[in-house]
Amino acid sequence: MGPATAGLTAGETAGLAAFVGLGLLGSVHCLGMCGPLVTTYAERLDSGGPVSGHEIRQQALFNVGRAVSYTLLGAAFGAAGGLLYDAAGLARLATTVRGVVGVLVGLFVLAVGVGYLTRGQATDVAASLPVVGGLFQRVSATLVARLDDLVDGPGMVALGALHGLLPCPLLYPAFLYAFATGSAVTGALSLSALGVGTIPLVFAYGTAFGSLSPGRRSSLHRALGAVFLVLALVPLANGLAAFGVAVPKPPLPMPWT
Template sequence: MMSAGHGAAMPAGDVGLVVFALVGLLGGVHCLGMCGPLVTLYADRLGDDGPVAWTEVRQHLLFNLGRSASYALIGAVMGLLGTVLYDAAAVAAVANDVRAIAGLLIGGFIVLTGAKYALTGTTAGLVGHLGSGTVFQRLTGRAMARVDAWVEGPRIVALGAVHGLLPCPLLYPAFLFAFAAGSPLYGALSLTVLGLGTVPAVFAYGVAFQSVSPRFQGPLHRSLGVVFLVLGYLPLSHGLLLLGIALPHPSIPMYQPLG
């Protein structure tokens, strides 16, 4: 079986991180649907009718820092859970089988998610419906209730961090990918890249205090779907490789130990 650590056209891991950056950049508009109401609320508390002050810019940056940090932390936790699973499977001498099944299931889910986004131009669906659940409402309600107390100080970071816990059709496939990677470091790094990729759109929205035209949302969601197809292909192709079905695939650190 061909080693996944050889023959890559790009340095190991570069492909995955580039894809995560694209997910963040294209998904930034989607994030406004999740973060928008909270950003609008705290921007209204911060802002006035004059020019944007440095204190406002600082608070928006802190909010986005909290978001990105929470994504990175959850990515690391998911990568750690994957490591625990794969290590346990290695003890039972079924590590390759477990990695293959994880790659097929997770890669398949991300590919189907991407196909839906690309075909429909929307992120609505099973994961999106989770946003109307009780847990989502409670978390959002608690965050909204603390805006006045936290908006002007460093605790605005916590308002941003809450978003890592909310059901999100952008984040869930990324968290699953981190799990398939089985690496806390790679999970944290990839989700950090994704989180930073969403910052320009959310930051601009908060500072400019304006919405995104629905006319642009559809094409962006379709583009996001195409990027998810690429992201899902990575674990899917490696899962198939472990079953003896070789497809063209880039080298990614999470699969290098496998022969």
């Protein structure tokens, strides 16, 4: 996928639809990674009775902030990829980059899927990542400390936006994909679609399903793991194809094509 044109091709449209689908599936992971923070927000907003209009508005602001953050980061990574290709005069590098990205994304999604299936829960990769893991912990602590100042007002948008900067196995492959496209517009649209896909479940969790039982979460994660094992074959096969290695893959429309 090269620089964006005036319209979207059928493949690009299918790719955006796939990103929405990945967001819907991957939002179960969001509950595992960011669920504790979302629960903390919800507890600060909880009026002790039925869900209020204020709670709904604040959770909506939170999710808008997340989606906007994903979109802007997608645009930034896409633009950075385009600048690299243009500045270096390496248009052919795009194929190699997309191949490497496809393989990395496929292996990453595969590993996450195996983890979900075997443990029935999200892997806390954030805490284990060097440098970034420590940053995640500091940012999380800062967010919790500032909750009372932000959670009841427009600042809820900022809380949502900051989630785009937290280490996330769902976002990092998407950022790599945006970079590989070499297009700010395609990167923005792709990450926007992903963000929109995550909204329904995260919104519901923050407003109504915060008491989801551990057993139900485990079942959802195991089901997600099985789906991820299948989805991982698509970017992995496409990445290997860039190096002339043919691998069978499910006939699914995926963004890493």
